[in-house]
Amino acid sequence: MYTLEKRGSIFFLTLTGGDEEHRLNPSLIASIRSALCEVRQQSTRGSVLITTASGKFFSNGFDLAWAQAAGSTAAAKDRVSHMVRLFKPVVADLMSLPMPTIAAVTGHAAAAGMILAMSHDYVLMRSDRGVLYMSELDIGMTFPDYFTAMMRSKIGSAAARRNVMMKAMKLRAAEAVAMGIVDSAYDSGDATVDAAVRLGEELASRKWDGQVYGEIRKSMHPELCGILGLADKLVIIASSKL
Structure with a gap:
């Protein structure tokens, strides 16, 4: 379901296997949280995380087939709500990770899969294949509060947010770059x-303190971090520069 490797200062988290849609069901969500916990525990000054995926998809969002397999409509809705609750701590983990984070989006990223990518500090995307797509309007689902806060925080233009959230646009890489969603x-x-990798090496070379980096990230996104339950705090690391 995933691989995690470390090359120098860079951790590589790669979603793998299955049907290669990397749909976020409870099992995959738990696996990602486990990997991020391992990254956090092994982090050192100058660490960087790169998240990517094998195959045609970065992630096609929540596993709606798993939800529908519950049988009744009510049970399916309960399973979707369960995935929404389980995925929230993954976003919190990424927003508080003590290192720079980069999403290398090498395929389609839809709904929660797009939120997974946007939870990183930098988003890089291939232009020859793949789209970003918030599908909730098309499938008849409102946005969880932390999805909305993420998009308000990370998509600066009101017109761009409207197109993503209220028009369900499928964005190719060039469009996403123009909107400021992709770097x-x-x-x-x-x-x-x-x-x-080049960006990761550049960031790693700065040897920033991870705790300071993570707290500055949280301070940039107060609404989102408030919804995620992440309180920011003042950190001062003693150094010869003070």
Whole structure:
């Protein structure tokens, strides 16, 4: 379901296997949380996380087939609500991780899969294949509060937010870059990952203190972090620069 490896200062979390849609069911959500816990425990000054995925999809969102397999409509809704609750701590983990984070989006990222990508500090995307897509309007589902807060926090233009949330636009990489959702786009999946590695190496070379980095991130997104239950705090690391 995932692999986690460390090369120098960079952790690589790769979603793998299954039907390659990497749908976020309770099992995959738990696996991602476990990987992020391991990354946090092993982090050192200058660590960086790169998250990517194998195959055609980065993540196609919540596992609606698993929800529907419950049988009744009520039971299916309960399962969706369960996934919404389980996924919230994953977003909180990423928003509080003590290191820079980069999503290398090498395939489609829809709904919760798009939120997973946006939970990173930097989003890089391939331009030859794949879209970003918040599908909730099309499937008849409102946005969880932390989804809405993420989009308010990370999509600066009101018009862009309208197109993403109230028009359910499927965004190719160039459109997502123009909207400020994606930082940069590349010709292929391999080029996207290579660019993420270059960025990761640049960030790692700064040797920032992870606790300071994570607290500054939280202070940038007060509404989102409030909904996620992440309180910010003042951190002062003694150094020769003070």
